[in-house]
Amino acid sequence: MPEVKPDSVEAARGRLVVDAEICIGCRACEAACSLTHEGYIAPSLSRIRVKRNPLNGPDFTPQQCHQCVEPECMASCPVGAIRIDGGPAYAVVVDTETCIGCGSCLDACPYDPPRIMFDEARGVAYKCDLCGGRPSCVESCPTGAIVYVHGGHTWIGDDPEGLE
Amino acid sequence: MKTHGYVGKILRIDLTDGSSETVPTERYLPRYVGGRGVAARIYWDEVPPGCGAFDPENRLIVMTGPATGCLAVGSARMTMVGKAPQTYPVESYVRSSAGGHWGPELKFAGYDGLVVAGRAPEPSYVWIMDDEVEVRSASGYIWGLDTHAAQRRIWERHGDDAKVLLIGPAGENLSRIAVVSSDSNVAFGQGGFGGVMGSKNLKAVAVRGTGGIRVADPEALRELYARLSYLSSGPRKVEARDPGARRVAVGGWSEHARNTAVYDDYKAGEARWWYEGCYSCSICNCAAGTGKISVRYLDGTVPAGSSTCVEYGIYIPPEQGFTGGKMYGRASVEASHLLDMLGLNAWEFYFTIRGYSPDPRHTPEGGPRMDTLGGLNLLYYLHEAGVLDEGNTGLPFDRFGSREFMVKLLMDAAHRRGFGALLAEGLPRALHYMMEHPGEFGLGEEGVEVLRLAYQQGYPRAGRFGGYPRHHLFCGGQGCGRLYHPQLLRCCVDQGDFSVLHVNTGMMRVPGVEYGSDEYWRVAGPMAEKWMGGREALDQYTTGHKAEAAGFGMLVGMELDCVPLCDFKYPLWYSWHTGDLRGEDEAGCKLLRAVTGLERSQRELYGMMDVLCDLERAIACREGRRREDDWLHDHEFQGMDLEGRRLRREDLTGLLDEFYVLRGWDQATGVPTRRKLVEDGLGDVSAELDRMGLYS
Numbered sequence: 001m002p003e004v005k006p007d008s009v010e011a012a013r014g015r016l017v018v019d020a021e022i023c024i025g026c027r028a029c030e031a032a033c034s035l036t037h038e039g040y041i042a043p044s045l046s047r048i049r050v051k052r053n054p055l056n057g058p059d060f061t062p063q064q065c066h067q068c069v070e071p072e073c074m075a076s077c078p079v080g081a082i083r084i085d086g087g088p089a090y091a092v093v094v095d096t097e098t099c100i101g102c103g104s105c106l107d108a109c110p111y112d113p114p115r116i117m118f119d120e121a122r123g124v125a126y127k128c129d130l131c132g133g134r135p136s137c138v139e140s141c142p143t144g145a146i147v148y149v150h151g152g153h154t155w156i157g158d159d160p161e162g163l164e
Numbered sequence: 165m166k167t168h169g170y171v172g173k174i175l176r177i178d179l180t181d182g183s184s185e186t187v188p189t190e191r192y193l194p195r196y197v198g199g200r201g202v203a204a205r206i207y208w209d210e211v212p213p214g215c216g217a218f219d220p221e222n223r224l225i226v227m228t229g230p231a232t233g234c235l236a237v238g239s240a241r242m243t244m245v246g247k248a249p250q251t252y253p254v255e256s257y258v259r260s261s262a263g264g265h266w267g268p269e270l271k272f273a274g275y276d277g278l279v280v281a282g283r284a285p286e287p288s289y290v291w292i293m294d295d296e297v298e299v300r301s302a303s304g305y306i307w308g309l310d311t312h313a314a315q316r317r318i319w320e321r322h323g324d325d326a327k328v329l330l331i332g333p334a335g336e337n338l339s340r341i342a343v344v345s346s347d348s349n350v351a352f353g354q355g356g357f358g359g360v361m362g363s364k365n366l367k368a369v370a371v372r373g374t375g376g377i378r379v380a381d382p383e384a385l386r387e388l389y390a391r392l393s394y395l396s397s398g399p400r401k402v403e404a405r406d407p408g409a410r411r412v413a414v415g416g417w418s419e420h421a422r423n424t425a426v427y428d429d430y431k432a433g434e435a436r437w438w439y440e441g442c443y444s445c446s447i448c449n450c451a452a453g454t455g456k457i458s459v460r461y462l463d464g465t466v467p468a469g470s471s472t473c474v475e476y477g478i479y480i481p482p483e484q485g486f487t488g489g490k491m492y493g494r495a496s497v498e499a500s501h502l503l504d505m506l507g508l509n510a511w512e513f514y515f516t517i518r519g520y521s522p523d524p525r526h527t528p529e530g531g532p533r534m535d536t537l538g539g540l541n542l543l544y545y546l547h548e549a550g551v552l553d554e555g556n557t558g559l560p561f562d563r564f565g566s567r568e569f570m571v572k573l574l575m576d577a578a579h580r581r582g583f584g585a586l587l588a589e590g591l592p593r594a595l596h597y598m599m600e601h602p603g604e605f606g607l608g609e610e611g612v613e614v615l616r617l618a619y620q621q622g623y624p625r626a627g628r629f630g631g632y633p634r635h636h637l638f639c640g641g642q643g644c645g646r647l648y649h650p651q652l653l654r655c656c657v658d659q660g661d662f663s664v665l666h667v668n669t670g671m672m673r674v675p676g677v678e679y680g681s682d683e684y685w686r687v688a689g690p691m692a693e694k695w696m697g698g699r700e701a702l703d704q705y706t707t708g709h710k711a712e713a714a715g716f717g718m719l720v721g722m723e724l725d726c727v728p729l730c731d732f733k734y735p736l737w738y739s740w741h742t743g744d745l746r747g748e749d750e751a752g753c754k755l756l757r758a759v760t761g762l763e764r765s766q767r768e769l770y771g772m773m774d775v776l777c778d779l780e781r782a783i784a785c786r787e788g789r790r791r792e793d794d795w796l797h798d799h800e801f802q803g804m805d806l807e808g809r810r811l812r813r814e815d816l817t818g819l820l821d822e823f824y825v826l827r828g829w830d831q832a833t834g835v836p837t838r839r840k841l842v843e844d845g846l847g848d849v850s851a852e853l854d855r856m857g858l859y860s
Contacts, residue, residue, distance in 0.1 A: 026441030027265070028389075031235040035382050041234055042376025043272065052265075053324075054347035055312050056468045057458050058438035136386075140235065142393055142446030 012067035014089035014130050014150040016048070016138065023145040025052040025060030029137035036136040037126075045119065047128035048137045048146070062146055064137070065115035065128035067092055073116045073127070076108035081125075082116075089130035089150065099124040168380040169230030169760035170198070174206075175275040175297065177290060179364050180220060180282030182299040189276040194762055194772075195845065198229035198276070200259050200725035201776040203245035206279060207257060208779060208849065213787045217249035217356070218338060218363035220283035226270075226329070227277035229728035230760045233268030233377050233443060235385055237392045238730035239755065240443035242267035248355030248660075249340040250509075252592035252623070252631025257783045258660040260357060261725055263442035264350030269327040272373025284365035289330075291322060292371040302367040307336065310505035311345050312467065318370050330368035331358040332507025334578040338362050339588040341512040341577075345504065348458070348469035350442070353509050354632070354660040356590070380761030388751075388758055389444075395739040395747050396447055425493025426459055426476075435497075436460045440470050447733045448472070459497050466494060467501045475500035478513040478540055479570050499570045506578035511633055512590060513540045513574075540573075542591060542622050549614045551598075556605045557583040592631045595619045620797035625655060627793030629784070632660060647805040648672070648704050653714035653819055656794040657834075659784060666731040667724070668717040672702055675740045679704070687745045691737050695749070707815050711822035722773040722780075723752045775844040778836045781829060782849045785858060791834030794820060835859070 030046035038045050053059035071092045074082040081098035082105060084090050094105075094116070101123040106114045116127040128135075130148070138148045138157040148155040170193070173186040189202070196202040203225045215221050224246050231239040240263040248258035270278065273294050280290075284299065287307035291298045306314040311332040318328050327346065334342035335358030342358025343351040352358075361367075379385050429435040438458050441448065458470035476492040479499035503510055546552040547561045554561055558576075563569045576584025586594040598605050599615050607615075624634045650668050672679070674687045689699040692709075696702075696716045701709035724731050729752060736747040748754075750766040757763060764772070801811050824831045828840030835858050841850035853859065 021438075024439045024441035024446060026444055026446060028235060028441075028444040028446075031233075031444050032386070032389075034376060035235060035379070035386065038376070039382060040376045040378040042374075044374040045376065054440065054458075054470070055315065057440070057460060057470075058436055060440070140389065140444075142237075142397070142441070 012069075012084065012090045012092055012130075014091065014133060014148060015067040016064040016128070016130070016135060017147050017149050017154075018062040018064055019145050019147075020061045021058065021145075022143045023050065023060040023062055024143055025050055025054070026142065027052075028140040028142060029062060029146060032136040032140035033128075036131055037129075045117075045126075047115075047117070047126065049113070062137075063111070063113065063115065064146065065092070066111070067128075067130070068110070072108040072110055073105035073125075076104045078102060078104060085129060085132075087130075088133040091128065091130040091132075093129045094125050094127055096122070096124045096126065101125070167760075168378050169234065169756075170276050171271050171274050171375070171377055173275050174202075174227075174277045174279060175292070176279045176281070177297065177299065178282045179280060179284040179288065179299060179366060182284070184297045184299075186275070196776065197726040197756075197772060199227050199232075199241070199728045200243040200245065200261075200722060201772075201779075202277065203227040203243050203259065204257075204776060204779050204783065207245050208783055208786075210279075210281075211247055211257075215247055217247045217255040217360055219247075220364065221281070222247045222360060222363075224280040224357060224360055224364065224366075225277065226267075226279075228267040228271055229726050231727050231729070231755050233271040234379055234755075234759050235389045235444050236729075236755055236759075237389065237396050237445050238447050238733055239728060240264060240268060240445050241725070241728040241730055242270075243725050243728070244344065244352040244355070244357055246355065246357055246360055248357065249338075249359050250354070250356035250590055250631055251629050251659075252590065253596075254628040254788060256629050256659065256787045256789070257780070258355035259725065259780075260352040260354040260660065261728070261731075262344075262346070262350055262352045263445070263730060264327075264346045265443045266327040266329050266346045266350070266371065268443040269371050269373050271377055272375050273371050274373065274375050278369065280364060280366065280369075283363065287336075287365050287367060289318075289366065289368040289370065292369065292373075293322075294372070294374055306330075306367050308333065311507055312348065312469070312505050314368060315347070318368060322370055323372065326370045326372045328368050328370045330507075331361045331366075332505055332578065334507040334588065335359055335362040336367070337578065337580045337588060339508070339578065339580070340590045340593065341509040341588065342507050343509050345507055348501070348504055349440075349471050349475065351504075351509075353511055356509070358507050358509075379759050381758045384754075384758040388754055392736065392748065392751060392755075393446065394741060395736055396733045398740065426497060429461070429494065434462055436462065442730075445730065447730055461494065461497070466498045467505060469501035469504050471497070471500040471504070475503060475510040475514075478503065478510055495565070495567050495570060498567060499574065502571065502574050506574055508574060508578055514633065542618055543573075546614065546618060549611075549618075551605070551607060551611045551614050559583060590631060591633075592619060592623050617799065620799040624796050624800050626795045626797045627789075629659065629789055629793050646704050646807060647809045647811055649707055649710040649811075649815065649819055650701075650713040650717055652796065652800070652811060652816060653710065653823055654717055656796060656816070656820065657714075657823065658718070659780065667721045667735070668713065670731070670733070670735060671713075671717070671720075671737055674738050674745055677745065687738060691749060707819060711819050711826050714819070714823055715826050716770075718777050719770045719773040722776050723769060726773070726776065727752050727756055729755070775846065778828070778841060778844050779846060779849060781827075781834075781836050782841065782846070782853060785833075785835045785853065786856065789834070791820070791824070791830075791832065794834055833858070 027050045029048050030043040031041045033046040033048050034042045048064045051061040081095045085093045105116045105125050109116050119126050135148050138146050144156040170189045177184045192202040196205045206225050210223050226244050228242045243259050243261050245259045273292050287302040288299050289302045306317050315328045329346050338359045340356040343353050344357050345351040430437050440458050460468035476496045479496050560569050577587040580588045595615050599612050602612050674684055677684045688702050692699040692702045696712045698709045701713040720735050736751050737749050738745050739747040753764050753766040753769045804810050829836050838850045
């Protein structure tokens with residue numbers, strides 16, 4: 001079993017940054033995310049979730065994977081199923097072929113709720129892969145509350161030029 | 165069979181014995197499309213004409229459409245249908261539409277709709293978690309609580325991802341003006357269905373779904389979403405973020421919003437203000453700054469919540485005023501949020517105590533001086549006219565505009581206390597009670613006449629199926645008040661209230677362009693020619709093509725409730741952001757195709773809507789509606805529009821004649837003809853009308 005230490009991997013080059021102040025809680029990001037990754041619309045399988053409290057706002061918070069520089073999910077995985085992908089984003093991704101479904105990554109994630117999720121039906125972990133460098137949540141956000149930061153560029157989802 | 169858009173089942177719950185079952189949605193497809201169409205068919209099949217709104221056999225039917233919960237701007241909507249207690253004087257079929265997050269959640273749980281029958285033996289609520297459906301006791305738990313407190317308790321028990329459809333104290337007390345609401349400021353307003361839920365002993369339906377919706381063409385849907393978001397967004401762009409951004413403005417304040425006392429409070433650091441979207445939709449937040457706006461006062465003295473221009477407009481203290489003043493402030497916010505918590509219909513209390521129309525010519529002599537009348541300003545007018553006072557109502561009229569007055573009024577109405585018991589019946593019934601029992605209120609003949617005029621002005625539809633306050637009637641008032649016959653025609657023939665008229669106003673308004681200018685006709689003319697048979701349909705100064713315009717508006721309204729799409733922005737004929745100002749006039753069929761795979765042109769889709777409008781009319785006729793009910797009170801012919809024009813009786817009569825012929829409804833009776841219904845494929849419907857003697 002390969003040993004992977006967080007400090008031995010290259011950090012993700014892209015990440016999602018959210019501004020909860022301008023989130024309107026519409027959850028278009030959840031719909032777009034599940035459509036992209038699962039081929040159908042199912043917020044319960046979205047990699048990004050919006051926490052809504054409609055009765056005591058302003059309280060809408062998109063909860064995204066931060067693509068940690070030292071990913072603890074990756075460090076905790078006993079089988080090396082979490083790795084940096086080869087795409088332009090260098091996202092931290094789950095190799096579902098290798099994943100044994102032990103759930104240790106969910107426990108290791110420093111965020112609450114964990115930004116790496118568990119697919120009960122398939123028995124594997126899944127997480128945000130930054131859509132290979134053009135995140136669909138960013139693309140679908142009507143207000144620009146989710147932006148994609150990659151290198152020196154901040155993309156809010158309109159013109160794909162500059163994304164490389 | 166794999167279905168797209170639809171999730172395949174309709175959940176049926178009988179509260180009398182707590183049983184539930186599902187029926188395949190396919191039974192109603194493709195003919196009834198979804199939403200209001202399917203709901204209307206279920207109503208026709210299950211609610212007999214003699215059924216009272218509060219009878220256990222009445223149905224509460226909630227239907228989503230194929231696009232509900234999908235990634236589409238304005239598609240979060242769902243329709244509620246049933247025998248409505250609000251219609252005056254005869255209870256009748258009404259449909260109401262709402263957005264929010266409940267409809268999508270129902271689909272994620274695996275249901276396209278919900279039909280509730282019977283009456284629970286004790287106060288209850290329904291908990292739906294995917295396939296599990298339970299009727300549970302609400303006694304000692306959420307019965308009696310306001311809508312915010314009840315939702316919080318449900319979230320404690322079932323998790324805060326649950327979406328809740330519920331009633332407040334007004335619905336529990338069988339108010340005819342009680343709404344069925346969700347979150348804050350999401351409500352089925354028309355019809356008084358909150359009272360129907362109360363009559364069924366049903367406090368709430370909480371739902372959580374972990375499933376999903378398959379769509380026929382994900383790529384097309386994604387492209388359509390981007391395009392419709394762009395076209396539907398408001399005039400302003402994101403400030404100080406990315407100058408090239410096409411994103412809608414958030415946190416910016418429109419001119420309208422700046423001119424409020426709430427804005428001053430926000431600037432002073434006393435309040436927070438934010439925007440909120442229905443599922444996958446940003447329309448309200450970008451449309452006008454008068455969309456769904458949420459406010460919280462940081463000192464905690466005012467309950468937090470959200471509202472639209474309508475609810476904040478229900479109570480505007482005199483010193484703030486509507487015209488020229490600061491409009492709404494702390495008391496307005498408190499009134500609207502209290503109303504939300506009590507589950508009362510904002511429309512019934514809309515507008516406020518100041519006159520909306522600045523021109524005295526708009527009001528006929530002897531009538532109330534305000535044109536847009538709802539509960540609160542109507543009450544104030546009646547007070548000024550010497551009809552209502554503290555003595556006969558218990559309401560402290562000398563403190564009108566104060567927090568105290570508003571709290572007493574709304575609490576009494578929701579809990580049926582004192583004069584509030586009368587208000588809970590809705591203003592039309594309340595006013596008629598006073599007219600019929602003048603002695604109880606110390607009224608003389610003059611007072612009764614004032615009440616009669618006030619009723620006529622506040623509730624424009626005459627006949628037996630009225631009872632809904634005016635809105636966008638374009639006759640004798642409103643800021644935008646010009647006589648436009650299709651609005652009045654639709655007001656005559658429609659069920660429910662007049663916010664249905666948003667559709668026709670949307671077709672008339674080209675963003676940023678003056679009505680009637682060359683530029684206006686360059687943009688709007690081709691649309692009118694394409695869909696309504698001629699550009700005259702949009703001409704306010706003639707009666708030509710107005711029956712077509714009204715008929716078309718009716719079809720669009722049905723389309724928006726079936727697909728569904730929000731009438732706040734659709735039909736999306738125009739856009740701020742295209743060089744030629746053109747929008748997307750075929751959004752409905754394109755969305756339907758992307759989501760369900762149903763190949764229909766927009767014109768074919770309108771053809772399907774034509775059938776559904778006939779079905780609804782057949783329902784109305786089965787419940788006793790006839791041509792003589794499709795009329796307006798005398799008052800509407802006396803007032804004048806902004807340009808001093810009056811609606812003439814002969815014009816309206818002629819247009820109605822044209823309208824019935826155009827729709828294939830009998831000109832004398834207003835009943836859809838046998839031939840038309842058979843052409844529609846609704847032979848069984850025409851057979852029942854025949855059996856009931858409607859054709860003899």
